[in-house]
Amino acid sequence: MKSKSEPDWLLEYRKEEKEAANKLNLEDRKIFLKYVERESELYFDEILEKNKELDNLLYYDKETFKDKLDIKNIKDLEKKPEQFYKFKDLDKIEALINSNFEEGFVITFKDGIDITKPFIIKQSADSGKKITKIILVIGKNSKLYIDDEVDSSKNAYSGQNLYIVLEEDSELNFMLLDKSKGRSITNIRLITKGRVNFLSLLTNENMGRNRLWVNLLEHSEVNIQQGLIGSNESYFDVESEIIHSEKNTNSNLNYKAVLDNSSKAVYKGVIRQEKQAANSYAYLSEHSLILDKNAKSISVPSLEIETNELKAYHSASSQPLDKEVLFYAMSRGLDKNAAVKMIAEGFIESVFNKAENATFIDTLKNSIESKMEYLSN
Amino acid sequence: MEKIEFDYSKYDFKNSTAKYKILFNEGLSEEVVRRISKLKGEPEWMTEFRTNAYKFFVKRPVPEWGADLSKINFENITYFARATDKKTNNWEDLPEDIRDTYDKLGIPEAEKKSLSGVEVMYESEVVYNSIKKELEEIGVIFCDTDTAIKQYPELVRKYFGKVVSPNDNKFAALNSAVWSGGSFIYVPKGVKVPMPLQAYFRINAANMGQFERTLIIADEGADVTYIEGCTAPVYSKDSLHAAVVEVIAHKNAHVKYITVQNWSSDVYNLVTKRAFAYENAFVEWIDANMGSKVTEKYPSVYLMEPGAKSNVLSVALANKGQHQDTGTKAVHLAPNTSSVIRSKSICLNGGRTTYRGLVKVKKGATDVKSSTRCDALIFDDFSRTDTYPYMEIDEEESTISHEASVGKIGDEQLFYLESRGLSELEAINMIVLGFIAEFVDELPIEFAVEFNRLIKINMEGAVG
Numbered sequence: 001m002k003s004k005s006e007p008d009w010l011l012e013y014r015k016e017e018k019e020a021a022n023k024l025n026l027e028d029r030k031i032f033l034k035y036v037e038r039e040s041e042l043y044f045d046e047i048l049e050k051n052k053e054l055d056n057l058l059y060y061d062k063e064t065f066k067d068k069l070d071i072k073n074i075k076d077l078e079k080k081p082e083q084f085y086k087f088k089d090l091d092k093i094e095a096l097i098n099s100n101f102e103e104g105f106v107i108t109f110k111d112g113i114d115i116t117k118p119f120i121i122k123q124s125a126d127s128g129k130k131i132t133k134i135i136l137v138i139g140k141n142s143k144l145y146i147d148d149e150v151d152s153s154k155n156a157y158s159g160q161n162l163y164i165v166l167e168e169d170s171e172l173n174f175m176l177l178d179k180s181k182g183r184s185i186t187n188i189r190l191i192t193k194g195r196v197n198f199l200s201l202l203t204n205e206n207m208g209r210n211r212l213w214v215n216l217l218e219h220s221e222v223n224i225q226q227g228l229i230g231s232n233e234s235y236f237d238v239e240s241e242i243i244h245s246e247k248n249t250n251s252n253l254n255y256k257a258v259l260d261n262s263s264k265a266v267y268k269g270v271i272r273q274e275k276q277a278a279n280s281y282a283y284l285s286e287h288s289l290i291l292d293k294n295a296k297s298i299s300v301p302s303l304e305i306e307t308n309e310l311k312a313y314h315s316a317s318s319q320p321l322d323k324e325v326l327f328y329a330m331s332r333g334l335d336k337n338a339a340v341k342m343i344a345e346g347f348i349e350s351v352f353n354k355a356e357n358a359t360f361i362d363t364l365k366n367s368i369e370s371k372m373e374y375l376s377n
Numbered sequence: 378m379e380k381i382e383f384d385y386s387k388y389d390f391k392n393s394t395a396k397y398k399i400l401f402n403e404g405l406s407e408e409v410v411r412r413i414s415k416l417k418g419e420p421e422w423m424t425e426f427r428t429n430a431y432k433f434f435v436k437r438p439v440p441e442w443g444a445d446l447s448k449i450n451f452e453n454i455t456y457f458a459r460a461t462d463k464k465t466n467n468w469e470d471l472p473e474d475i476r477d478t479y480d481k482l483g484i485p486e487a488e489k490k491s492l493s494g495v496e497v498m499y500e501s502e503v504v505y506n507s508i509k510k511e512l513e514e515i516g517v518i519f520c521d522t523d524t525a526i527k528q529y530p531e532l533v534r535k536y537f538g539k540v541v542s543p544n545d546n547k548f549a550a551l552n553s554a555v556w557s558g559g560s561f562i563y564v565p566k567g568v569k570v571p572m573p574l575q576a577y578f579r580i581n582a583a584n585m586g587q588f589e590r591t592l593i594i595a596d597e598g599a600d601v602t603y604i605e606g607c608t609a610p611v612y613s614k615d616s617l618h619a620a621v622v623e624v625i626a627h628k629n630a631h632v633k634y635i636t637v638q639n640w641s642s643d644v645y646n647l648v649t650k651r652a653f654a655y656e657n658a659f660v661e662w663i664d665a666n667m668g669s670k671v672t673e674k675y676p677s678v679y680l681m682e683p684g685a686k687s688n689v690l691s692v693a694l695a696n697k698g699q700h701q702d703t704g705t706k707a708v709h710l711a712p713n714t715s716s717v718i719r720s721k722s723i724c725l726n727g728g729r730t731t732y733r734g735l736v737k738v739k740k741g742a743t744d745v746k747s748s749t750r751c752d753a754l755i756f757d758d759f760s761r762t763d764t765y766p767y768m769e770i771d772e773e774e775s776t777i778s779h780e781a782s783v784g785k786i787g788d789e790q791l792f793y794l795e796s797r798g799l800s801e802l803e804a805i806n807m808i809v810l811g812f813i814a815e816f817v818d819e820l821p822i823e824f825a826v827e828f829n830r831l832i833k834i835n836m837e838g839a840v841g
Contacts, residue, residue: 030441030442031442031765034767275758275759278758288770290770290773291773292773293740293772293773293774295773296769296770296771297768297769297770298767298768298769298770299767299768300765300766300767300768301764301766301779301781302763302764302765302766303762303763303764303781303783304761304763304764305753305755305761305762305763305783306758306760306761307755307758308755308756308757308758308760308784308785309758309785310755310783310784310785311782311783311784312781312782312783312784313780313781313782313783314764314779314780314781314782315778315779315780315781316766316768316777316778316779316780317776317777317778317779318768318770318775318776318777319775319776319777320773320774320775320776
């Protein structure tokens with residue numbers, strides 16, 4: 001299966017994951033099985049051998065992070081790291097990646113660090129497949145910025161399982177930018193006792209499957225801002241699942257999508273407040289702007305509530321371009337194309353309004369702008 | 378927390394099955410289906426319809442996406458029972474025990490208040506059907522569906538099974554195979570029925586499935602309100618209720634369908650309700666679900682032609698051991714159609730409510746407007762409430778919105794009311810009745826009074 005140099009536990013693990021993949025569904029929730037029409041395109045056979053030298057995956061300023069982190073290649077570990085036990089596979093695709101990842105790291109950040117320079121994960125594939133698994137452990141009392149960029153070229157295939165454990169009194173600022181031209185899978189799973197600010201912008205041009213799963217432990221908080229721009233034939237399958245499993249937890253999720261041409265987006269939002277999640281608060285909002293009559297939007301913003309000591313809200317909408325706003329913009333001298341772009345840009349940008357980090361905001365805005373250039377109207 | 382079970386004894390009018398004239402053995406087969414049809418003296422096409430539906434029923438799996446239905450044993454259900462042989466139009470002619478039951482339910486009073494012709498369903502068949510002269514004079518047909526097949530065969534055949542096809546789902550197929558009773562209403566062109574039409578019906582014997590079939594046709598410009606209310610006696614074995622309701626609202630017609638349900642807590646209530654709304658027609662479902670072990674009910678409106686509108690307002694209350702899996706579907710197939718959905722749910726003492734709704738906009742259905750609002754009250758941490766609103770939008774020129782909130786009664790609200798001298802229970806009652814007030818406003822006064830009382834009875838267990 002993999003190169004002979006891998007330790008026995010890892011070979012065993014890959015085998016177990018392969019069996020799990022055979023057993024698991026494409027979706028962990030039955031209610032979403034209705035929307036898996038194109039998921040089978042994401043299956044892949046096992047990677048028989050390493051196709052080539054992988055590009056560098058991790059980028060960070062050696063000086064800044066000196067003595068602050070510990071990076072281990074999974075293949076060099078003598079036994080199965082404990083984090084492997086914390087996350088149980090949710091669906092078939094996640095298990096597939098776990099069974100076949102080509103490169104994997106366990107990265108441990110020390111307690112009490114405060115670094116504003118982002119730690120960068122670059123998941124870029126030029127051709128073939130690039131399948132990775134990364135585990136990040138962030139210690140107590142820390143503040144950290146992580147930038148995850150996914151970019152695969154047209155015929156490439158990118159798959160990423162990213163597991164993050166955040167300890168108490170820490171803050172994680174995370175940005176995901178997926179501008180793949182090929183197929184892309186991103187599974188991000190977080191267990192947090194601290195505060196997480198999560199930004200993501202998806203502008204895939206082919207097929208993107210994005211999963212965000214957050215498990216909130218006592219006194220934790222997550223703020224999620226997700227933007228999505230669909231053009232041409234792109235297809236998105238996005239699911240964000242927030243589990244409030246302990247008391248005093250807060251979640252806030254905002255999602256906005258602009259869909260042009262024949263793009264299609266399926267958005268599944270789940271907020272689950274379990275029995276022990278007393279005194280928790282959840283908010284989910286989901287809004288789509290549809291620019292073309294061939295674009296399609298499906299959304300299921302769901303709530304599952306098992307405690308009464310809470311407040312939970314969600315709101316969702318889907319709308320066409322407001323003709324009055326368009327007329328106004330055009331009356332100020334913009335041609336229709338430019339006016340549409342300006343309105344759509346404003347719509348999508350507003351989802352990131354609350355974000356704090358200037359570097360991330362600039363990157364996001366630039367990406368939105370350059371993507372908008374492509375939209376043809 | 379103190380737990381009080383809902384006292385159903387008030388509605389416990391259980392009668393012995395010994396009084397049934399004809400009772401089929403438990404279990405279902407194509408043979409049983411044919412026998413039901415033969416016994417009812419039905420035309421060939423209906424027998425055919427039933428046997429076809431039976432085949433679909435066998436083929437279709439039990440749906441797994443919703444509540445737990447695995448405990449239903451289809452072999453343990455009696456598919457047909459006839460309480461009395463002859464039908465009657467006169468209240469006094471009814472057998473005494475049946476009359477007693479409905480006296481307790483207050484039907485004669487409703488009658489006195491001229492609500493409408495009363496149609497009572499006892500077991501699987503309508504045994505009492507008094508139609509006011511008023512209705513006949515304006516050409517309105519209001520009878521049980523079995524009678525309609527004999528008296529208006531062409532009319533029934535034209536519409537029967539056209540809105541809900543026998544292959545729609547397992548329980549619609551079951552109903553199509555073994556249906557019995559239900560109401561048939563036809564309102565001719567331009568006629569506005571001056572009073573709401575009412576049908577009381579109930580399940581009685583243990584293990585007795587009820588499969589009524591209701592068909593309402595409002596011709597062009599017609600206007601009709603129909604009210605169904607259910608109370609069911611208490612019995613120990615699980616009982617199944619799988620009704621099908623079909624509504625057709627032609628051009629400019631208005632149909633308002635009001636349901637207040639209060640099944641006993643051992644009933645599986647799996648109902649398919651659907652309406653077709655044609656040009657500028659307006660269909661309203663006003664739906665309250667209380668009691669039952671499991672309810673799966675999603676009243677839907679297919680907006681077939683331009684200008685059609687729908688309004689769905691529902692309340693679900695799940696007490697101990699109950700799962701109310703309800704919701705609404707609005708399917709927009711034509712331009713300029715609009716839908717409004719409002720859902721209120723309350724769960725307590727370990728009850729579970731689920732809102733499962735669908736708003737679908739087909740390509741070409743431009744300028745559609747749809748708005749959904751779901752609110753849930755949850756009383757304790759062994760209850761559960763879920764919201765699954767599906768939105769499938771294939772058309773850019775449509776404006777769809779959805780909002781939901783879940784929470785408990787605010788401590789500060791309770792504190793305020795208690796500081797004004799109310800007891801905790803009174804305060805809870807006041808807040809809950811306020812929470813569902815917009816629903817109660819839609820009910821005729823007799824129903825509103827009864828409904829408020831039912832809510833209060835349920836709330837007795839909420840003080841903790």
